[in-house]
Amino acid sequence: MRQAPSIEFTGTARFDTHPLFPPVALEIDSGSWSCLLGPSGCGKSTILRLIAGLDTGVTFEGHIRASDGGPVPERVAYMAQTDLLLPWLDVVGNVTLGARLRGEAPQVAQAEALVARLGLKDHAHKRPAQLSGGQRQRVALARTLMEDRAIVLLDEPFSALDARMRSEMQDLAAEHLAGRTVLLVTHDPGEAARLGDRVFLLDEAGMVEAVPPAVPSIRPVDNPDMLAFQARLLKALREGR
Amino acid sequence: MDGLKRGFAATALFLCLWQALVSFGGLPAFILPGPLRVAEALWKNAGLIAWHAGITGIEVLAGLLLGAAFGAATALLLAVSPAARYLIKPALVATQALPVFALAPILTLWLGYGIWSKVLMAVLIIYFPVASAFFDGLMRTPPGFLDLGRTMGATPARLLWRIRVPSAIPSLASGLRLAAVYAPIGAVIGEWVGAAGGLGYLMLLANGRVKIDLMFAALFVLAVLTLLLHRAVGWGCDRLVARID
Numbered sequence: 059m060r061q062a063p064s065i066e067f068t069g070t071a072r073f074d075t076h077p078l079f080p081p082v083a084l085e086i087d088s089g090s091w092s093c094l095l096g097p098s099g100c101g102k103s104t105i106l107r108l109i110a111g112l113d114t115g116v117t118f119e120g121h122i123r124a125s126d127g128g129p130v131p132e133r134v135a136y137m138a139q140t141d142l143l144l145p146w147l148d149v150v151g152n153v154t155l156g157a158r159l160r161g162e163a164p165q166v167a168q169a170e171a172l173v174a175r176l177g178l179k180d181h182a183h184k185r186p187a188q189l190s191g192g193q194r195q196r197v198a199l200a201r202t203l204m205e206d207r208a209i210v211l212l213d214e215p216f217s218a219l220d221a222r223m224r225s226e227m228q229d230l231a232a233e234h235l236a237g238r239t240v241l242l243v244t245h246d247p248g249e250a251a252r253l254g255d256r257v258f259l260l261d262e263a264g265m266v267e268a269v270p271p272a273v274p275s276i277r278p279v280d281n282p283d284m285l286a287f288q289a290r291l292l293k294a295l296r297e298g299r
Numbered sequence: 300m301d302g303l304k305r306g307f308a309a310t311a312l313f314l315c316l317w318q319a320l321v322s323f324g325g326l327p328a329f330i331l332p333g334p335l336r337v338a339e340a341l342w343k344n345a346g347l348i349a350w351h352a353g354i355t356g357i358e359v360l361a362g363l364l365l366g367a368a369f370g371a372a373t374a375l376l377l378a379v380s381p382a383a384r385y386l387i388k389p390a391l392v393a394t395q396a397l398p399v400f401a402l403a404p405i406l407t408l409w410l411g412y413g414i415w416s417k418v419l420m421a422v423l424i425i426y427f428p429v430a431s432a433f434f435d436g437l438m439r440t441p442p443g444f445l446d447l448g449r450t451m452g453a454t455p456a457r458l459l460w461r462i463r464v465p466s467a468i469p470s471l472a473s474g475l476r477l478a479a480v481y482a483p484i485g486a487v488i489g490e491w492v493g494a495a496g497g498l499g500y501l502m503l504l505a506n507g508r509v510k511i512d513l514m515f516a517a518l519f520v521l522a523v524l525t526l527l528l529h530r531a532v533g534w535g536c537d538r539l540v541a542r543i544d
Contacts, residue, residue, distance in 0.1 A: 107446075110446075110450050111449070111450075112446050112449060112450070113446075131450070132452065134450055135450065136446065136447060136450040138443055138446070138447070140443055142441075142443045142444060142446075142447045144444065144462065144465070144466075145543070146465050146466075146468075146542065146543040155447075155451065155461075156451040156452070158457075158461055159448055159451045159452065159453035159454075159457050159458070159461055159462075160451065160452050160453065160457070161454075161457060205451065211450075
């Protein structure tokens with residue numbers, strides 16, 4: 059993996075004539091975590107999908123640029139709210155899916171090592187249906203890591219997990235995605251407060267940046283500054299700033 | 300095992316009722332022969348019935364294979380090509396307004412009394428259910444799978460082959476299960492219209508000669524063949540879906 063670029067997203071989007079979000083500017087810093095926090099339906103997933111080059115059904119006016127001038131969608135790995143594991147492939151088959159889809163030889167040994175590193179050694183040849191929700195999301199993380207992309211887009215990937223599993227997955231993701239340019243879209247202030255090197259709040263009025271505490275991410279779950287920041291984010295969400 | 304027992308019990312009950320109807324209903328044997336007479340006819344004409352059953356069996360299997368292949372190919376074409384969806388799909392649906400049975404005399408006229416008019420009849424009957432079920436499955440791939448594939452840099456062909464087709468297999472299987480029951484209907488209709496062999500032909504022949512017991516024996520064998528085919532296709536589909544799911 060080469061030096062991860064930073065990404066600059068500026069623009070506005072609308073459905074036909076109905077505006078989805080007003081002109082916004084989002085800076086996703088190189089090699090760090092940027093969190094985009096907002097209520098459901100505010101367009102935060104649309105921003106992520108626009109960066110990933112996926113269909114959105116909106117008209118977008120603006121630009122998405124990488125700091126090194128290279129293309130963005132080709133260098134993106136994507137992790138969604140559901141694990142998106144293919145039920146007919148085993149764990150290793152799912153982790154090596156990208157290579158199969160590109161017509162490359164799947165690197166099975168590397169995938170097995172990765173699966174073992176994420177604590178799924180005994181499950182390497184199980185089908186997704188035989189795994190728990192947390193295990194499935196770990197396989198999805200392994201699949202994302204296997205892609206070895208400089209830019210990682212996370213669309214609420216931990217929101218379906220219970221509180222304990224969610225915090226463990228946050229630790230695991232922070233550890234393994236270090237050095238990459240990460241955009242995490244979330245509606246959970248706690249998640250943004252723990253993980254964000256930069257945190258952006260989005261609602262129908264537009265986007266503002268909230269300055270996180272000086273404690274480097276990933277922040278301990280009981281850090282007072284982190285908890286105060288979480289409370290501030292929640293308050294901002296409730297009051298619409 | 301339980302299913303087998305239940306099958307036997309249901310068959311025994313059915314045979315008893317049948318025999319009772321014949322014994323106490325005073326029906327003459329040329330209207331409804333009893334099960335024993337039918338069994339006797341089956342035994343005495345085993346070679347004859349087996350020969351005709353072989354012909355029908357070949358027609359049905361060939362029809363099933365070709366119909367499933369054409370149906371699946373059509374579904375794939377419609378799934379990948381918006382132009383094909385625009386041009387072919389309305390025509391495909393319109394053909395269903397035509398009673399396929401009405402085509403049997405035309406097929407016999409064009410293809411003769413051999414097996415091909417019956418094979419084509421079976422193909423025409425099962426083509427639509429297979430194409431329609433598989434096409435629906437191909438168009439209903441979970442959108443998240445497609446998003447994932449696109450971010451991974453998949454070409455449309457690999458997306459189709461590695462994601463859309465496998466996730467449509469359960470739909471294809473339900474189309475094939477229907478086809479297994481429909482295919483023998485097509486073959487027998489074709490034989491009634493004009494044939495030189497087959498169970499449908501044998502039934503008409505026996506009917507004309509008032510060998511009603513032979514007619515029932517042929518009908519019984521036809522029912523058994525259809526059930527076996529349905530079970531075999533169902534088993535194959537279950538295996539396929541288990542590999543997928």
